[in-house]
Each structure stands twice: as structure tokens, then as C-alpha cells.
Amino acid sequence: xxxxxxxxxxxxxxxxxxxxxxxxxxxxxxxxxxxxxxxxxxxxxxxxxxxxxxxxxxxxxxxxxxxxxxxxxxxxxxxxxxxxxxxxxxxxxxxxxxxxxxxxxxxxxxxxxxxxxxxxxxxxxxxxxxxxxxxxxxxxxxxxxxxxxxxxxxxxxxxxxxxxxxxxxxxxxxxxxxxxxxxxxxxxxxxxxxxxxxxxxxxxxxxxxxxxxxxxxxxxxxxxxxxxxxxxxxxxxxxxxxxxxxxxxxxxxxxxxxxxxxxxxxxxxxxxxxxxxxxxxxxxxxxxxxxxxxxxxxxxxxxxxxxxxxxxxxxxxxxxxxxxxxxxxxxxxxxxxxxxxxxxxxxxxxxxxxxxxxxxxxxxxxxxxxxxxxxxxxxxxxxxxxxxxxxxxxxxxxxxxxxxxxxxxxxxxxxxxxxxxxxxxxxxxxxxxxxxxxxxxxxxxxxxxxxxxxxxxxxxxxxxxxxxxxxxxxxxxxxxxxxxxxxxxxxxxxxxxxxxxxxxxxxxxxxxxxxxxxxxxxxxxxxxxxxxxxxxxxxxxxxxxxxxxxxxxxxxxxxxxxxxxxxxxxxxxxxxxxxxxxxxxxxxxxxxxxxxxxxxxxxxxxxxxxxxxxx
Numbered sequence: 001x002x003x004x005x006x007x008x009x010x011x012x013x014x015x016x017x018x019x020x021x022x023x024x025x026x027x028x029x030x031x032x033x034x035x036x037x038x039x040x041x042x043x044x045x046x047x048x049x050x051x052x053x054x055x056x057x058x059x060x061x062x063x064x065x066x067x068x069x070x071x072x073x074x075x076x077x078x079x080x081x082x083x084x085x086x087x088x089x090x091x092x093x094x095x096x097x098x099x100x101x102x103x104x105x106x107x108x109x110x111x112x113x114x115x116x117x118x119x120x121x122x123x124x125x126x127x128x129x130x131x132x133x134x135x136x137x138x139x140x141x142x143x144x145x146x147x148x149x150x151x152x153x154x155x156x157x158x159x160x161x162x163x164x165x166x167x168x169x170x171x172x173x174x175x176x177x178x179x180x181x182x183x184x185x186x187x188x189x190x191x192x193x194x195x196x197x198x199x200x201x202x203x204x205x206x207x208x209x210x211x212x213x214x215x216x217x218x219x220x221x222x223x224x225x226x227x228x229x230x231x232x233x234x235x236x237x238x239x240x241x242x243x244x245x246x247x248x249x250x251x252x253x254x255x256x257x258x259x260x261x262x263x264x265x266x267x268x269x270x271x272x273x274x275x276x277x278x279x280x281x282x283x284x285x286x287x288x289x290x291x292x293x294x295x296x297x298x299x300x301x302x303x304x305x306x307x308x309x310x311x312x313x314x315x316x317x318x319x320x321x322x323x324x325x326x327x328x329x330x331x332x333x334x335x336x337x338x339x340x341x342x343x344x345x346x347x348x349x350x351x352x353x354x355x356x357x358x359x360x361x362x363x364x365x366x367x368x369x370x371x372x373x374x375x376x377x378x379x380x381x382x383x384x385x386x387x388x389x390x391x392x393x394x395x396x397x398x399x400x401x402x403x404x405x406x407x408x409x410x411x412x413x414x415x416x417x418x419x420x421x422x423x424x425x426x427x428x429x430x431x432x433x434x435x436x437x438x439x440x441x442x443x444x445x446x447x448x449x450x451x452x453x454x455x456x457x458x459x460x461x462x463x464x465x466x467x468x469x470x471x472x473x474x475x476x477x478x479x480x481x482x483x484x485x486x487x488x489x490x491x492x493x494x495x496x497x498x499x500x501x502x503x504x505x506x507x508x509x510x511x512x513x514x515x516x517x518x519x520x521x522x523x524x525x526x527x528x529x530x531x532x533x534x535x536x537x538x539x540x541x542x543x544x545x546x547x548x549x550x551x552x553x554x555x556x557x558x559x560x561x562x563x564x565x566x567x568x569x570x571x572x573x574x575x576x577x578x579x580x581x582x583x584x585x586x587x588x589x590x591x592x593x594x595x596x597x598x599x600x601x602x603x604x605x606x607x608x609x610x611x612x613x614x615x
Contacts, residue, residue: 040139040396041366041376042146043292043326043336049374051396052411053443053460053492055080055138059162062130064535064545066175066569066583066608068183068204070128070158073136076531076547078492078508079462080138083524084126085598086211087179088204089221089251092126097140097462098488098514098525099153101125103417103439105143107157109229109243111277114150115302117316117346119422121150124302127249127273129225131173131185132200134162142415142441142464144392145380148340148360152415152439152466160227161243164191164198169614173202177606179218181206195232195239201225212254213599215266219252237285244278255309264597269308276301281322294324312349316421319343336378337363346421354425357385358418364394372400382416386424387435390416405449409460415439423470423479431479439466445492457495464488469517484517502537524595527553543571556596563592577612 040052047054055077067073071092075082084092093101106113106123114121136158143151167190174184185202205222229243255267281296297320304314320342327335341359346352364378376396383389394413401407419434445460466486473480494508510529514522530550537543546568554560569583582605589603 041336041364042324042338043334045366048400048407049368049398051374051376051398051409053140053445053462055140057136059134062133064543064569065547066581067567068130070130070133070136071125073130074138074156075549076533077138078494078510078531079140079490079512081525081529082125083595085595086219086253087208087221087599087601088206089126089223089249090211090219090253093122094125095525096153097464097490098512098522099464099466099486103150103152103466105147105151105155107155108245108277109159109161109279110296111245111279111298111300112318112320113275113277113300115304115316116318116344116421117302117304117314117348119420121420123156124273124275126251127223127247127275128158129202129204129223131202131225132160132187132227133158135159140462141411141443142413142439143394144415145362145364145378145394145413148380148382149358149416149418149436152417152437153464160198160200161229164189164196166191167614169612171610171612173608173610175606175608178604179206179208181606195230197230198228200227208252209601210254210266210599212264212266213593213597214264215254217266219254221249221251223247223249237289239283241283242278242280245275247273247275249273267308271307272305274303290328292326296322298322314346314348316344316346332368334366335363336366344421351427352421352425354421356421356424359383372402374398384418384436386432387419390436392416405453407447409447410444412442413440415441419470429472429477429479434470434479435468435481437466437468437470439464455495455497458493460492462490462492482517486515486517488512488514504535507532521555523556524554526551541573543573545569558596560594560596561592563590564588565590579610581609582607
């Protein structure tokens, strides 16, 4: 993972991300090794010129750890916590800098994958497998100016659109281990002179363990995930692209207080999850390449069914059109701009059958008045079919002191979350007069490199205020705008050290103070959060990777136990394209809870293999 210029394995590598960019735009770039390219401006930008806080998990790190889920890597990043209600496949909420999942915009190859039928729409991280993921990027702070609704705490983008070599490559992997867990997958990548094509299919099945801490029967899970992507370069200035995603999941879980005892415990409850999404578009350049354009259309369709004491069906669909432009006015000034429109529809067994639409436009100036200094300033306005309009803005700055290896970075911005279809229209609870929740965020930090760049450290202060919080009336139970402010304050400290060519070390510490509108402490957010990682290559063909996470001072209906999670993997690579490995999770067999009343994984062991081959 990278914190500005750091990573778990501490390798500086080339990174681009498809936040609103097409696969062709990404692969058309030729970047110098040692420069990490991210998209906090929705266009490729040198990391040293980025004022916002950015974290990146690269493909190399995913391969080193071989963990099954995207959330397994997110939880190792500074300022990010997770609250799963049991094991694999169970309901999981991501928390970024003290703000919950409904305040995080999540994209998968540029597709917004939040569930619009949910009471507070957010991505279903429990179902997102890491198998074919090439990169995960996290952009922190309120990003309403660039991404519209929901980007109050930040943006997560998951990409499978990595660079593809010429020719055809087949990849397979398999793993088996504790809880009768089996997972495997196949991928095909084909690169040709005028484009590329990729396809992947993976699956997992596990008996799991009891989701309820008071339970005794296992709660299993199974998942099948597929991705497809392609790009065709019609000319040097025109490319077409398409990508798709499908996820089919079935989760067994323990009812939250089912009749007749109304206590959390064993039950026969289960749910199904079906997600189909796709995006198509084109890139084209004008004015000798000075104006780059991307137009795209996307659809995301999610269907959920609950078979429990509280059965129900939930269907949500999002259709979105998007335009992105970038004009190089001069070597010192680039203007990025765009417009988008989306329509969300939800139909549920609870009596909702409604749609809303929203459209917006934005413009951002990226200026480098002198080489060490880069500043950005942007403005956006959105119009919603129910509540009307809202305007957001963002400003960032980065200044480098080349002589000392020091960089100052800062960002300030605003965001909003439009009320969900449930909050607006749910029978008995809905309130069509709701306004959006609003936010302002600020962070400032210093990054310092030592030992000719082998050691990099960063210290960042952050704050986030969320106003107009949508809660409920304790008498009528109707959704209402509540008084008060959700406040988070904190510090993120990180370091990465390439000790030798065979030993890499990284670590981070996050202090978070988060309070609710009534001033009480937010639950399930550690006051102190420490992440550690190391990669050792003791001999040719051998590699050992380990990660640790320490959570201290957490509350959820009272204090939760502190814990230290230690995971490790030992890999042997007989050839450049094959790997045999053994990995273990929770090596210290910590007995802990992240959500009160729900179990977590104990000590577990898995064995697996990976292979790549060309015909």
C-alpha cells in the first residue's frame, strides 16, 4: 500500500487508476519507473504534485499476501477500519477517517457499485473478491467537487484494468484450508497491436463459523465473481472500451434478535446477492492531443433477497452517463471539467417503488506556477429531482523542497450525501422533504524522505465535519434532519523503509477521535490503530510476507477488547510464473470482537498455488 510515496512492500512502482478514465487512456500512458501516478484530479497526476491524501494497494502487494477479499487490504491502510458481522460474506461496513460506508464513494473499474435499494447506499464489500484486482486506490477527504454525492469521507476505486502484455496469457489459482474453505479462479489476458481483452472467473465456498458469538452452528458462504474488459484503438486519437462485472453470492447468517427469544444466536437465515454491472465508452483527443475526452455510460443492477425472520426482496438499479474533459492550456495550467447524469430506481418488498435523478457539472484548474508548487481549485454544482441544487468545491496544494526531500501537502473541500430512496419514500419512515447531508474536510501534512529515498515518512492531521445528519424522530420514527455535527479529528503517521534488496518494512499509526451529533463517541472505531508489514526474500525463489494490525480503545455498547492480528504467508516459486504457498491468519489466535455479539476468525491455515502460462 502506498501512502503518498510508500507501500507495504515499499516498492515505488508505476500506478494508474481508472477513476473516470477508460482502459485505453490508462494503457496509452508511458510512465517513468519510480513515479506513482494516481487520479485525485480524475486525470493522471504525478504523486509529488498531489495535495490530497492518497493510498494505493498495488497488484504486487495483493500477490504477496494472497488474501481473498478487497477489504482484507483496505483494513491495512491508515485511517480505515471495518466492522464485519461475522465471517466471510457477512454484512461489512467500511469506516474511513471515522465516517461510515455511506459517506464513501466506491467505484469498480469506474462503475459506482453502491446499492441504491439500501437504507443508506454503500458498496457491499463483503462480496468483493481480490482475485483479479490489479490496484485499489483510496482518495481521502470530501471529494464532492469531483465525484458528486456520497464522497464525503473519500473515494475507493477498485481496478482490474492493469497493463496487458502482447500475446495471450492464462492464469489459474487455487486454495484450500480452514473452515472447509475452497477458492480458485481462471483469467485470460490478450494484448494485441490495437487493443486488449481480458476475462476472469473465480469462486469461493466455505462452511465458515458461527456469525453470532453465542451460536454454535456454522454460517457458510459461497461466491462466484466474473469480470470482462476490452479496448480497441481505432486510431491514435480514438479508442473504444467496455468492461463488466457480475457477482453471485449466498450468505448464511444469524438473525439479529429473532423471535421468540429476541436474542442474537443461531438461526437458519440466509440471503442471496446478485450484482450485474457494465460500462462502455470512448476516448478521443482533439487539437493535437491538447484536449482529451472520455464519454461513457454505465449500469449497475443489484438484487438481494433475505430469507429470515424478517424476509424481504430489494432491487436497485443505477444508470449513469458521464463526460470527462482535460485541456492543456499551457505547460503551467491544465483545466479538467466534466458533467454527469444518473437515475436511481429501487423496488422493495417494504413498499418502495420510486426513482430519483441527479445531474451535475464541474470544472477544476490544476496550476504549477513554479516547478515545486502545484495547486488545484475546483467547483461543482448538482441538481437533484427531489431537493434541488447543491454546490461543492475543493482546493489542494503540494510544495516540494528538492534539496531536503521534504514535501508539504494539504487539501480542503466539501461534500454531500443525497438522501436515499429509502430515506425519502419508505412507508411510515420516509420523508420527501429531506435535504442532503453536507460536509467539510481539511488535512495538512509533511512527507520526508531519508537515505536517498529508501526511507519515507509522512505525518498528516485530518478533520471532517458532517452536518444535516439524517436520523429519525424517536416518537414518529420518521426520517428527519437532526441537529448537531458528526466530528472526526485525527492524525495519520506512516513510514516505509526498503532496508535491503531482500527486506522491506512498513508501518502506520492512526489516532481517531469521532463523535456523534449528540457529542457521544462513535462506536467500532479504534482510538489507536496500528498496521505493520514486512516482506523478506531469504533465498532465491523464497518469499515471506507478514502483516499485523493492532486496535486499541474501541467501544460498542461498552469497551471492546484490544487485539493484535498477525497474518503471514510463505511462498516458494519453482519458476518465474508458478508459486506454491502456505498462509495463516490470526496466528496468535486472538479472541476478539469488532461488532459486539459477532464472532471473528480464529487461527486458520490455507495452502494454495498460482500459475501463468502462454500457449
